[in-house]
Amino acid sequence: MIQNFSSKKIVVLGDVMLDKYIFGSVDRISPEAPIPIVSVNRETFVPGGAANTASNITALSGKAFLIGVVGNDPAHDLLVRETNKNKINTDDIVVDSRKRTVQKIRVLGQSQQLLRIDYDDEEYIESSTEKKIISAMKNHSEIHAFVISDYAKGVITEEVMKEVHSFVESKKIPLIVDPKPQNRNWYQNATLITPNKKEAEGMLGRKISNAQDVERAGLELSEVLNAHILITMGEKGMSLFEKGQKPFHIPTEAREVYDVSGAGDTVVATVSLAISCGASLKEASILANRAAGIKVKKLGTAPVTAPELLASCS
Numbered sequence: 070m071i072q073n074f075s076s077k078k079i080v081v082l083g084d085v086m087l088d089k090y091i092f093g094s095v096d097r098i099s100p101e102a103p104i105p106i107v108s109v110n111r112e113t114f115v116p117g118g119a120a121n122t123a124s125n126i127t128a129l130s131g132k133a134f135l136i137g138v139v140g141n142d143p144a145h146d147l148l149v150r151e152t153n154k155n156k157i158n159t160d161d162i163v164v165d166s167r168k169r170t171v172q173k174i175r176v177l178g179q180s181q182q183l184l185r186i187d188y189d190d191e192e193y194i195e196s197s198t199e200k201k202i203i204s205a206m207k208n209h210s211e212i213h214a215f216v217i218s219d220y221a222k223g224v225i226t227e228e229v230m231k232e233v234h235s236f237v238e239s240k241k242i243p244l245i246v247d248p249k250p251q252n253r254n255w256y257q258n259a260t261l262i263t264p265n266k267k268e269a270e271g272m273l274g275r276k277i278s279n280a281q282d283v284e285r286a287g288l289e290l291s292e293v294l295n296a297h298i299l300i301t302m303g304e305k306g307m308s309l310f311e312k313g314q315k316p317f318h319i320p321t322e323a324r325e326v327y328d329v330s331g332a333g334d335t336v337v338a339t340v341s342l343a344i345s346c347g348a349s350l351k352e353a354s355i356l357a358n359r360a361a362g363i364k365v366k367k368l369g370t371a372p373v374t375a376p377e378l379l380a381s382c383s
């Protein structure tokens with residue numbers, strides 16, 4: 070199945086972001102305020118949000134077509150440059166001067182994170198931008214799966230989701246949604262929705278405190294949204310709720326954990342490719358859990374590659 074990933078084309082539509090890392094050393098405290106001074110050694114830029122999900126698809130040898138919105142600002146050039154480096158098609162990145170490119174800047178001194186600076190923009194896109202997004206989507210003919218990567222930064226609107234649903238129906242391809250709670254009702258009838266525990270809590274408006282709560286949450290979401298549900302639970306692994314079937318729990322495989330950020334994007338990329346290859350949802354989830362286990366063991370931001378995933382299966 071993993072060897073077949075290279076023949077699969079997947080559209081990722083959602084909120085693209087730029088992750089910037091500033092690495093430096095700290096030798097003294099500022100005379101201006103009781104804060105450390107970071108003397109900068111180097112900076113790196115990494116595609117984030119929906120662009121990270123797309124990077125995970127290409128690292129797993131699939132083809133990713135990214136649709137998203139950026140501002141008319143310097144961060145957008147960097148995001149396009151870095152995204153292209155990861156062999157992702159960026160022709161459908163729409164520049165909207167009313168928006169700004171979402172950016173997360175992490176400042177590290179001696180490998181320790183000292184500060185995060187967010188440039189956010191949560192305004193929904195206007196209808197002229199919606200139209201560009203929808204027409205970009207309709208230009209794709211031979212694709213095997215469609216991914217919505219919603220970080221609630223404004224690209225996923227009711228109108229966009231309506232068009233996505235009719236597009237995937239006409240193409241008869243699976244729709245996989247990485248959700249945000251506030252947009253819950255727009256995901257109804259998707260193939261698979263993959264909230265983490267916090268997002269599942271937000272979607273239901275109640276806490277999930279134990280295994281029984283997880284089961285109730287998964288069954289209820291699957292029923293209300295008429296979709297299969299995969300709840301990811303960090304160090305507790307994941308639980309799959311297929312419509313009308315008993316819950317299926319998968320414990321995590323990772324023993325040493327270095328960096329859990331972006332593990333959810335690894336899960337979405339892997340299940341989408343596996344489903345495109347005809348895997349059952351259980352098979353796809355087991356493989357995604359395996360990929361996420363490799364991801365959290367990695368130091369740094371590099372996504373899991375197809376050879377790494379293949380090697381872990383032998």
Ligand SMILES: Nc1ncnc2c1ncn2[C@@H]1O[C@H](COP(=O)(O)OP(=O)(O)OP(=O)(O)O)[C@@H](O)[C@H]1O
Binds near residue numbers: 265321322326334
């Ligand atoms: N601490 C951990 N130990 C082992 N495995 C982990 C850990 N954290 C995450 N994982 C693996 O990664 C998967 C996805 O993680 P998680 O539930 O944290 O997603 P997420 O919150 O959407 O992540 P992100 O938003 O950072 O991409 C889990 O189902 C599990 O397989």
Ligand SMILES: [Mg+2]
Binds near residue numbers: 247265333334
């Ligand atoms: Mg997530």
